[in-house]
Amino acid sequence: MTGRRFGIGLRGNLPAGEYARLGQLAEELGFDVVSAFHDLGDQPAMVPLLEVARLTKRVRVGPACLNPYSMTPDEIAAAISELNEVAGGRAYVGLARGAWLDVPQRDAVTRVREAARHVTSRVDVPVLIGAWGPRMVALAGEIASELKVGGSANPDLVPVMRKWLGGPRTGIVLGAVTVLDEDGAKARAFALSRVQRYFEVVARLDPTLARAPERITDDLLDRFAFAGTPEQVARHVDEVFAAGAARVEFGAPFGVEPDAGLRLLGRHVLARGE
Numbered sequence: 001m002t003g004r005r006f007g008i009g010l011r012g013n014l015p016a017g018e019y020a021r022l023g024q025l026a027e028e029l030g031f032d033v034v035s036a037f038h039d040l041g042d043q044p045a046m047v048p049l050l051e052v053a054r055l056t057k058r059v060r061v062g063p064a065c066l067n068p069y070s071m072t073p074d075e076i077a078a079a080i081s082e083l084n085e086v087a088g089g090r091a092y093v094g095l096a097r098g099a100w101l102d103v104p105q106r107d108a109v110t111r112v113r114e115a116a117r118h119v120t121s122r123v124d125v126p127v128l129i130g131a132w133g134p135r136m137v138a139l140a141g142e143i144a145s146e147l148k149v150g151g152s153a154n155p156d157l158v159p160v161m162r163k164w165l166g167g168p169r170t171g172i173v174l175g176a177v178t179v180l181d182e183d184g185a186k187a188r189a190f191a192l193s194r195v196q197r198y199f200e201v202v203a204r205l206d207p208t209l210a211r212a213p214e215r216i217t218d219d220l221l222d223r224f225a226f227a228g229t230p231e232q233v234a235r236h237v238d239e240v241f242a243a244g245a246a247r248v249e250f251g252a253p254f255g256v257e258p259d260a261g262l263r264l265l266g267r268h269v270l271a272r273g274e
Helices: 018-029 046-054 073-086 108-122 134-143 157-165 184-203 218-224 230-242 258-273
Strands: 005-010 033-036 060-063 093-095 127-130 146-150 171-180 225-228 247-255
Touching: 005 018, 005 171, 005 258, 018 033, 018 046, 018 258, 033 046, 033 247, 046 060, 046 073, 060 073, 073 093, 073 108, 093 108, 108 127, 108 134, 127 134, 134 146, 134 157, 146 157, 157 171, 171 184, 171 230, 171 258, 184 218, 184 225, 184 247, 218 225, 225 230, 230 247, 230 258, 247 258
Parallel strands: 005 033, 005 247, 033 060, 060 093, 093 127, 127 146, 146 171, 171 225, 171 247
Antiparallel strands: none
């Protein structure tokens, strides 16, 4: 095996039972991590995570990410403690400032630092920090085992983040909407519709772009999604790891049909690193 690691990211928009089933399938296919997003308007991340934790045995589970503005550090610590207990010690805590929050976000680096300290004083779990900006990325280099750049599939971003991290200790995770299908054009069209949900936020944060594009187009898609045929996505993932990433997180919906997309990832992308 190579050092390549893979995860999936679940969105909290599915009925009860679906998260556990997808988590079990991911574990069966060889994924290393199952995370859940904590986006406003969807179910809280702990809903899918507890489902997955109860019915899996190996994958690491955690939110990507919680924030110290809509949840207090005490609430985050209690939630992660429960998750870690249910998962038998397989939990991690993901923290970020939360780009979609309609609340004041003053002194975000200090708030995230203090939240991480508070959580890890109560439960022994690894820390992941979600970030795009140099100050929060530098914090990840100090205290986190992983930095997640959410909404990006751009290999050119990896060396920038490595420089901002200030050293090799913290692994870089790129995570974005993923759609695989044997019909590559169908997959990319479907991904374009799903990327639009967050494109306006993340496009203006990417320092490798000369200017923020006004809309997502097919020629920009590979910066913000993993999409296409299994071979297209496998080549894209190879580029991300060659740039220095430690892990790729494939975000929902995985395929035009989620199960089919996950199976294609397992057979054609994960297997490529064996």
